[in-house]
Amino acid sequence: MRRPVIAGNWKMFKTVAQAEALAEAVCQGASGDVDVVMAPPFTALSAVAQVLKGSRVGLAGQNMHHETEGAFTGEVSPAMLKDVGCSHVILGHSERRQLFGETDEGVARKTGAALAHGLTPIVCVGETLAEREGARTMEVVERQVERALRGLSADQVAALLVAYEPVWAIGTGRTATPDQAQEVHAFIRKHVSGSHGAPAAAALRILYGGSVKPDNIGALMAQADLDGALVGGASLEAFSFLKIVHYPPDVR
Numbered sequence: 716m717r718r719p720v721i722a723g724n725w726k727m728f729k730t731v732a733q734a735e736a737l738a739e740a741v742c743q744g745a746s747g748d749v750d751v752v753m754a755p756p757f758t759a760l761s762a763v764a765q766v767l768k769g770s771r772v773g774l775a776g777q778n779m780h781h782e783t784e785g786a787f788t789g790e791v792s793p794a795m796l797k798d799v800g801c802s803h804v805i806l807g808h809s810e811r812r813q814l815f816g817e818t819d820e821g822v823a824r825k826t827g828a829a830l831a832h833g834l835t836p837i838v839c840v841g842e843t844l845a846e847r848e849g850a851r852t853m854e855v856v857e858r859q860v861e862r863a864l865r866g867l868s869a870d871q872v873a874a875l876l877v878a879y880e881p882v883w884a885i886g887t888g889r890t891a892t893p894d895q896a897q898e899v900h901a902f903i904r905k906h907v908s909g910s911h912g913a914p915a916a917a918a919l920r921i922l923y924g925g926s927v928k929p930d931n932i933g934a935l936m937a938q939a940d941l942d943g944a945l946v947g948g949a950s951l952e953a954f955s956f957l958k959i960v961h962y963p964p965d966v967r
């Protein structure tokens with residue numbers, strides 16, 4: 716049994732005070748049978764860590780550098796994320812790949828570094844609309860997964876999270892259908908079974924991301940290979956995020 720994970724990516728939203736209020740509300744409403752993770756902006760990590768102290772809710776950075784320290788102006792290291800109280804880190808989000816030149820190799824370096832520092836990576840993969848329309852979805856997703864996980868042990872792969880986020884579904888209100896998502900999730904699991912063995916593939920939790928809302932989470936989570944969601948817009952309000960966290964129990 717894979718324990719479901721619902722993670723909220725707050726992107727570049729929320730002042731410290733707003734972040735504390737949202738974290739407090741989510742923390743109070745989060746249930747025990749789903750892993751809940753929040754990814755505030757760097758500026759609010761410390762304050763949110765204080766709010767989450769003693770709870771089971773995880774804290775994630777939205778990105779990091781692969782080095783532990785050094786002359787890298789504007790960057791944050793895995794050791795710094797760990798020090799501030801993070802348990803997770805989002806890596807290779809499509810906004811980082813598209814807007815900030817993140818490469819498969821960079822994501823791979825960061826994934827290894829996160830694991831070495833005891834952070835759980837949430838490795839994002841997903842095709843653009845042009846790639847989907849060109850029937851290249853599986854080729855693109857396979858390349859991204861293969862490069863990110865290359866060189867990791869089966870145990871490391873079993874412990875991390877992969878988020879399948881079709882780029883055309885992020886922030887667009889256009890969600891992948893449950894069948895479309897399931898097809899790619901099953902493909903990723905099959906690929907990981909080949910690369911790292913069946914036990915690692917069976918343990919790997921694969922999240923779906925892309926316009927997840929309270930009204931579509933149930934149908935998505937009913938799919939066999941969907942183990943949770945990475946939520947952007949709907950994670951910015953406690954009411955909608957908690958509705959997603961408390962998705963219908965009959966599909967659990």
Ligand code: PEP
Pocket residue numbers: 724880884885886887888924925926927945946947948949
């Ligand atoms: C995301 O940013 O990871 C995301 C899935 O955003 P949204 O839910 O707004 O589509």
